[in-house]
Amino acid sequence: MNPSNRRQFLQRVAALSGMGAAAPLGLSLSALTEAAAQSAGSGSYRALVCIVLNGGNDAFNTVLATDATSWDHYNTHRKPADGSAGIALPAPGIAANGAAARSDPARLGGVLPISHQGRSVHAGRNFALHPALSNVQSLHEAGRIAVLANVGPLTRPTTKADFANATVSKPAKLFSHNDQQSTWQSFNAEGADKGWGGLMGDKLMGGNGAGRSASEAGIIQRSFTCMSPGSASVWLAGQTVLPYQSSTTGILGLGSAGKVYGSSALHGSMAAIMGKLQSDGSHWVPARNLLHSDHQKVVQRALQASDLLSANLAAGGSAPWATPAGAASYNAYNDDLLKYTSVIDGTRKTNHLAMQLQMVARLIATNAAANLGITRQFFMVNLGGFDTHDDQIRNHGERLTQLNHAMAYFDAVLGSMPAGDLRAQVTTFTISEFGRTFTSNGDGSDHGWGGHQFIMGGAVKGTEVYGTFPAYSTANSSGVFSSPDQIQNGSLIPSTSVDQYAYTLGKWMGVSQADLGSILPHLSQFDSSVHDLGFMKA
Numbered sequence: 417m418n419p420s421n422r423r424q425f426l427q428r429v430a431a432l433s434g435m436g437a438a439a440p441l442g443l444s445l446s447a448l449t450e451a452a453a454q455s456a457g458s459g460s461y462r463a464l465v466c467i468v469l470n471g472g473n474d475a476f477n478t479v480l481a482t483d484a485t486s487w488d489h490y491n492t493h494r495k496p497a498d499g500s501a502g503i504a505l506p507a508p509g510i511a512a513n514g515a516a517a518r519s520d521p522a523r524l525g526g527v528l529p530i531s532h533q534g535r536s537v538h539a540g541r542n543f544a545l546h547p548a549l550s551n552v553q554s555l556h557e558a559g560r561i562a563v564l565a566n567v568g569p570l571t572r573p574t575t576k577a578d579f580a581n582a583t584v585s586k587p588a589k590l591f592s593h594n595d596q597q598s599t600w601q602s603f604n605a606e607g608a609d610k611g612w613g614g615l616m617g618d619k620l621m622g623g624n625g626a627g628r629s630a631s632e633a634g635i636i637q638r639s640f641t642c643m644s645p646g647s648a649s650v651w652l653a654g655q656t657v658l659p660y661q662s663s664t665t666g667i668l669g670l671g672s673a674g675k676v677y678g679s680s681a682l683h684g685s686m687a688a689i690m691g692k693l694q695s696d697g698s699h700w701v702p703a704r705n706l707l708h709s710d711h712q713k714v715v716q717r718a719l720q721a722s723d724l725l726s727a728n729l730a731a732g733g734s735a736p737w738a739t740p741a742g743a744a745s746y747n748a749y750n751d752d753l754l755k756y757t758s759v760i761d762g763t764r765k766t767n768h769l770a771m772q773l774q775m776v777a778r779l780i781a782t783n784a785a786a787n788l789g790i791t792r793q794f795f796m797v798n799l800g801g802f803d804t805h806d807d808q809i810r811n812h813g814e815r816l817t818q819l820n821h822a823m824a825y826f827d828a829v830l831g832s833m834p835a836g837d838l839r840a841q842v843t844t845f846t847i848s849e850f851g852r853t854f855t856s857n858g859d860g861s862d863h864g865w866g867g868h869q870f871i872m873g874g875a876v877k878g879t880e881v882y883g884t885f886p887a888y889s890t891a892n893s894s895g896v897f898s899s900p901d902q903i904q905n906g907s908l909i910p911s912t913s914v915d916q917y918a919y920t921l922g923k924w925m926g927v928s929q930a931d932l933g934s935i936l937p938h939l940s941q942f943d944s945s946v947h948d949l950g951f952m953k954a
Contacts, residue, residue, distance in 0.1 A: 461783070461841050462925055463793040465776055465826075466613065466651060467769070469819070469848035471802030472593065474812055475867035475908070476854055477505055478549075479563050480527055481885060482542045489888035493855050493906060503808050503856050508544055518760050518810050519859060528553045530563070532881045543881055548759045548816040551824035552870065559878035560827060560839065561870055562951045565885040566901065567917050568850065568866040568910030569599045572941040576900050579909055591863040593803070596849035600914055601651035603937050612918050613794045614654030615935045616927050617641040621657055626789035632724065636788055639721040644796045645775030652796050659796070660721060662779070664771040665748050667726035728786035730778040736832035737777040748774065756821035759813045769822040772797035777829045780842070784835040792925060802848060806860040819846075823872055840874030843952070845921065854888070854897075854906020866901075866908030869917070875924060875953045882951045883912040915939045916949055924952040 480490065487507070494504035501520040505527050512525030527544035530553055543563070545553050555561040569587040578584040588605045589595035595605040602608035621641040625633030642652040642659045652659035662668060732738060733746025739753050748754055754770045757763070776795045783790045799822075801815045823844065830839045851867030866886070886908050889899035897906055915936040922932050933939055939947060 461780075461791055461793075461838070463780065463795060463842045464613065464921055464925060465773070465795045465797065465842060465844040467819070467822075467844060467846045468597075468649070468651075468796065468798045469802050469815075469846055470597070470798055470800040471804070471848070472596075472850045472852055472863055473802045473815075473846075473848040473867060474804055474808065474861050475566075475851035475864075476861070477503065477808070477812060478546050478816065479565070479868040479881075480505065480544045480546075481888060482508060482527065482529070482544045483540060486541070486888045489890050490854075492890045496856075501809070501859070503859065503861065505547065512547065514762075519807060521809050524548065524759060524809065524813055530556050530881075531879055533879065535880070537884050538881060541885060543885070546813070546816050548813050549820045551820045555824065555827060555872060556878055560874060560876060561823075561872045562876050562878045563881045564869045564871060564912065564917060564949065564951065565881055565883040566866040566908050566910055567869055567883060567912040567914065568908075569596065569603070570910050570913040570915070570941075571938050574909055576903065576909060579903055590865060591850065593849055593863075598650055600847050600849055601649060603914070608650050610653050610655060611649070611651035612922075612935055613651040613796070614642050614657050614659070616654075616922050616925060616931075617652070617657040617792070617794050618654040619927050619931045619935075620792040620925065623791040624789060624793075626791070627787060628789055631720075633789070635721050635724060636790060640725070640783075640788065640790060641792065642794045642796075643776075643779060645772045645779070647798050648796060652794060660725075662725075662775060664768070664775050665732060667722060667729055725779075725782070728782050728788070730781040730785060730834075732774075732778065737774045737781075737829045753825065756817055759817045760810050767818050767821050767825075769797060769799045769818050770825045773822055773826040774829070777826070777833070780838065781834055804852070804860050805857065805862060808860040823870070827872060837874070843871065843873035843875055843921065843924065845869060845871045845917075851908055854902060854908075855891070862905065864905075864907035865903075866910035871921075871951055877951050877953060880951070882949050886911065912949065913938060913942060916942060916947055919947045920949045920952055923948060 476490070476494070481487070491504050494502055496502045501517070503521065505521050506525060508526045508529050510526035513522040516522040524547040527547060528550060529542065529544045532538060532543060545556075552561055556563070571585040571587055574584070574586065579586065587599050598604060598606045598608050601611040601613070603612070621637040624641055625636035628636060638657055639660045641657045642654065643662070644652060644659050645662045645664050648659035648661050732748060733741035737753075738746065738748070739751050748771055749766050752764070754767055754774060755764045756767045756770070758765055776797065779795070780793070782788065783793075799815060799818060801811060804812045826844060827839060830842050831837050846869045848867055848869070851864040852861035853864050855861070886901035887899045889897045889902055891897050891906065895904070897903070901908055901911065903909060915938045918936055919932050919939060922935070923929070927935070
């Protein structure tokens with residue numbers, strides 16, 4: 417087996433062990449490649465935190481155009497003529513009606529206006545946010561959140577005529593959850609094994625681990641450059657780096673139930689694959705085959721990484737990310753800092769997205785406190801429940817309330833970290849596999865394409881809507897929309913590509929222009945003057 421195939425095999429082992437109890441092993445494994453990586457530049461710390469809104473966030477009810485023409489088109493398609501509730505949100509300034517049904521938009525109140533700086537492309541347009549996004553509105557007005565309008569996977573600039581032309585290149589398997597999740601993160605449909613976050617990590621990991629021994633620096637570079645406190649996916653996987661997965665409250669041990677791979681079935685299967693022989697009916701004895709030494713190295717590195725991190729992890733029950741409590745008594749699930757007030761029923765609920773971001777803050781703090789010498793990191797967190805085919809007002813409102821609370825929580829925590837205010841060094845951004853249809857199916861919306869995203873941080877040029885916000889229109893009797901931005905059911909053709917979004921973030925992280933060109937496969941199809949979307953400071 418040649419080195420490339422051997423490495424690919426071990427990466428597949430990591431992917432397999434990401435299921436169930438065995439996940440900590442697979443997501444802690446370090447690839448065997450010793451490829452050189454570029455320095456992180458100045459050496460000052462920077463991190464990207466990707467918030468994945470799984471299910472396809474309804475962008476039309478997240479960031480709205482409220483100028484008179486746009487508002488009329490919006491209500492035509494989302495507010496039923498028969499007087500039923502529909503999914504059209506109330507206009508700005510309308511008070512919430514707590515007596516309305518939970519599925520009635522009136523219960524939420526009016527949308528929240530946001531300012532923008534008058535870019536010519538948005539002349540005469542007014543914008544607002546979902547009523548649940550009051551903290552996001554405040555952060556936007558404070559200059560620490562920007563909106564990126566109508567972004568999505570593109571292989572080239574695409575017009576409405578291009579979409580209708582089968583010979584014109586377009587992303588594969590549009591409107592498919594799994595494929596578009598993968599395409600957003602890797603530029604390939606489901607089955608891809610490397611993402612643009614991990615590939616950027618490959619280029620920047622050489623600056624990590626400064627001041628540590630060569631052995632520890634190698635572990636830090638390959639295991640701690642890309643991390644996830646929960647479910648990791650392809651965005652964090654590179655050629656050399658592989659995502660290290662923790663739980664939302666601590667560092668996981670290697671395997672469970674006395675099995676290195678976590679389950680008896682996977683343990684037995686891997687034993688057979690690795691050429692192990694049962695010598696006395698009770699013990700597995702490793703045979704000397706081509707994979708044995710590699711297997712030993714991978715497991716050893718996984719153990720070393722777990723030990724290095726768990727020995728230094730910042731305490732969970734400490735300020736600013738928690739309400740201080742004794743180590744033995746702290747329970748994140750009971751911490752009021754990690755709870756949000758439901759916009760639907762007014763109850764206090766644990767916010768699992770905030771819990772993930774708490775762990776990100778602890779991991780960032782550990783780097784400074786333990787002198788791990790990390791200068792560049794990539795994190796991924798997840799919030800599900802955005803596939804709102806029905807009961808959208810209630811479900812979407814609940815999810816956006818969690819996002820609203822979690823983003824404000826994380827901004828406040830980063831502003832008060834033990835090492836000082838890190839908001840200018842950590843940029844948080846959202847992605848979702850697709851937007852949704854402009855039309856309503858009654859009480860929900862269906863799969864679309866382009867959507868709007870948020871970018872948060874002290875290095876963000878906030879108080880602005882970047883990209884080009886789409887023009888709304890009303891469908892004719894044949895269901896055809898006149899807007900050049902809207903296809904069937906009013907779904908949006910993206911006007912900005914994921915490549916451009918990633919380029920702007922990667923440039924801020926310090927990835928070279930040449931490396932960005934190799935990581936982002938469709939970038940060259942877009943005019944170089946718009947590669948950088950302008951929402952990040954230098």
